[in-house]
Amino acid sequence: MNAAACYFVNGMESETSAIARGLRRRDPDLLDRLIEQYQHRLLRYLLYLTSNRELAEDMFQETWIRVLERGHQYDPKYEFSTWLFSIARNLTVDYLRKKKPASLDGLLDEEEGVSLDPPDLRPSPLELLAQHEQAERISEALTGIAPEYREAIVLRFQEGLALGEIAAVTGAPLGTVKSRLYRGLNALLPRLKGAQA
Amino acid sequence: MIRDRHQQAQELIACGLRDLSLSQQAWLRTHLDECASCRDYAQAAEQFVRALRSVPVVADRALVRTTQMRVHLRSRQLLQRRERLWLVWMSCVLVGLSVAITTPFLWRGWEWLAERAHLSSPVWQVGFMIFWLSPALAASLLFLARGIHLTDANGTSRG
Numbered sequence: 001m002n003a004a005a006c007y008f009v010n011g012m013e014s015e016t017s018a019i020a021r022g023l024r025r026r027d028p029d030l031l032d033r034l035i036e037q038y039q040h041r042l043l044r045y046l047l048y049l050t051s052n053r054e055l056a057e058d059m060f061q062e063t064w065i066r067v068l069e070r071g072h073q074y075d076p077k078y079e080f081s082t083w084l085f086s087i088a089r090n091l092t093v094d095y096l097r098k099k100k101p102a103s104l105d106g107l108l109d110e111e112e113g114v115s116l117d118p119p120d121l122r123p124s125p126l127e128l129l130a131q132h133e134q135a136e137r138i139s140e141a142l143t144g145i146a147p148e149y150r151e152a153i154v155l156r157f158q159e160g161l162a163l164g165e166i167a168a169v170t171g172a173p174l175g176t177v178k179s180r181l182y183r184g185l186n187a188l189l190p191r192l193k194g195a196q197a
Numbered sequence: 198m199i200r201d202r203h204q205q206a207q208e209l210i211a212c213g214l215r216d217l218s219l220s221q222q223a224w225l226r227t228h229l230d231e232c233a234s235c236r237d238y239a240q241a242a243e244q245f246v247r248a249l250r251s252v253p254v255v256a257d258r259a260l261v262r263t264t265q266m267r268v269h270l271r272s273r274q275l276l277q278r279r280e281r282l283w284l285v286w287m288s289c290v291l292v293g294l295s296v297a298i299t300t301p302f303l304w305r306g307w308e309w310l311a312e313r314a315h316l317s318s319p320v321w322q323v324g325f326m327i328f329w330l331s332p333a334l335a336a337s338l339l340f341l342a343r344g345i346h347l348t349d350a351n352g353t354s355r356g
Binding site: 026028031032035036039040042043044047057060061064065068069134135138139153154156157158162163178179181182184185186188189192193 | 249253272275
């Protein structure tokens, strides 16, 4: 490993170690900082996972409560975001199972005819109109594909997680993650092309 | 065979360049130079990723503040629970210590009283056992009653 890479890895480790220490102490200031830092990424992931803004916001709050309660279980060897997303995912899947016995894979039936909540765009000026339309187009296309494909695509391309990290979050083998990405993208691209046409 | 190469290339594109080895990247680059359909696929994927990242999904301030407030509240509750548990443990330790220290003296005291009262050994020993166990029994019954009362109040028992 070269010096720059070594410095980067050490830097990341010391940051995750600091987070782990703070979580073990249940340090409220650290949690405030983490909530601020990961607010958009976590909500975005939950929104695409649940396709429901209200539920995503509930799960957002529950996730942070769980982070507080189970903070001692965080292993600083891994990125904090990976652990955070896996908590959010488990909570959401548990909630949906309780509501209706089904796994994440079974979400698709519930979503038929329901469009993904549009992103939180406040009344926007004209220059944001095109962006808003594009966001809706992407949301609709994403809603149309299987939830497990959508999840893999959002984690990979929006949140920038590595394949191994996606496997850790979803609990799926690496090969399955790769195939979900491939199939998801194959299902998605024609939809986007169709929407543009 | 040709189809396999296209599929392989598209699988690599779907995984994203970041996780590919140098040899995979080199192979993919060569393939894209030769294959127009895979090049289109790669461009479409790139456009999608760019568009996806430009979608402005944001958490509003109210949600963040409410979450922080709930986390603080729960943190206080957990702290109080930990303090209560610590008190219970400390009480147990102190009671255990005091029992270990005082029992021999009490035993001798009861023996002396029994001698003065001309009681037989089994009688005063049974009396001592009742005297010795009664506080623990009373406390157990009290905790049990309180436990049942609390579960009733929460509506989680006696289905």
